[in-house]
Amino acid sequence: MIPARVQDAASGLTAPAYVYDLPALEAHVAAVRQALPGIELYYAVKANPDAELLRVLAGHVDGFEVSSAGEHAHVTNLFPGARVALGGPGKTDAELRLPHHRIHVESPNELRRLLATGLEADVLIRVNPDLPVEGAALTMSGPFGMDEEGVKECLPLFGERVRLRGLHTHLASGLDAAQLLRLAGTLLDNDHEEVNLGGGMAVSYESPESRFDWATYGAGLAELRRGRRLRIEPGRALTAYCGYYVTRVVDVKRVRGEAYAIVLGGTHHLRTPVTKGHDQPFAILPMGTGSGVTDEPITFVGQLCTPKDVFARKIATSARVGDMVVFEMAGAYAWNISHHDFLMHPKPAFHYLSGCGPVLPPSGGR
């Protein structure tokens, strides 16, 4: 269900735009925070670094996970003094010198390079344990973090200046609370006083109304904590729901019997359905007066000259030229992971709904 204020905003648009529902984001992150007593909550900025979203999140999270010098500069400019956990594979020497609350070290070589900076550092070793992760949308195996051998190599290198604070891990994306708790139980079977369990909380694009079970997860983590400092760093499950990509049907046609609705913009604005291989959930605001098709499977595509520019395939609905299409769940790994300049179409506008006042404040703030 698209909230009425988002529908109002969408119906006033003529060109592709992102609409962010900031009150909905605020209510969601506040509820997540409440479900996690005693657990530190960081936001993984890679999911969506939009400054307006970060301003809302900043009031509820304990810090931010950043994975590049760019994200670090962005967050520390917006929130001087905020707690920053610096992660990411392949850190440059300049990145290893950045101030941090924690730095997630990915390899023994990276630790040696950190030591060579001569600076103080508070380190979490990123571990990549050999654990079966079933049912994940994306498994972070391969080059991320260290196996047992790598960890063994690192341990003697720590001292007073470069301090070992604990472990970090991020094993997979798209896991439910029970799956994440099972993994956490295994990962917390050690003496480390601090553990960051990463993100990866499931977001279902097939059922937009469903939500990760934060209450069960929070209660489970509270049991597993046993006096330790526990932290998580979700991205997608915090910001996916507050974002909408709104566009307009510019053509409806039939090719070899199949109906297509072509919308302004495309997956160079919203790449999520292509990267994840799903149908992006959407609603149609039937404002069009042009030709169209009624009650039949329609494939929604964008303006790009590639057959991959598909938002949703063969969805039973109706569409007319001039209808507005509101793609939901476009608040995470959406605009910021898209190939904006392909074909040089205009960029979308950005609108931020606030709790009061006009629904369409001027775009900006990127």
Ligand SMILES: Cc1ncc(COP(=O)(O)O)c(C=O)c1O
């Ligand atoms: C190290 C790390 N932490 C947190 C996240 C956030 O994951 P998600 O957006 O699935 O919660 C990611 C995503 O790739 C990651 O690599």
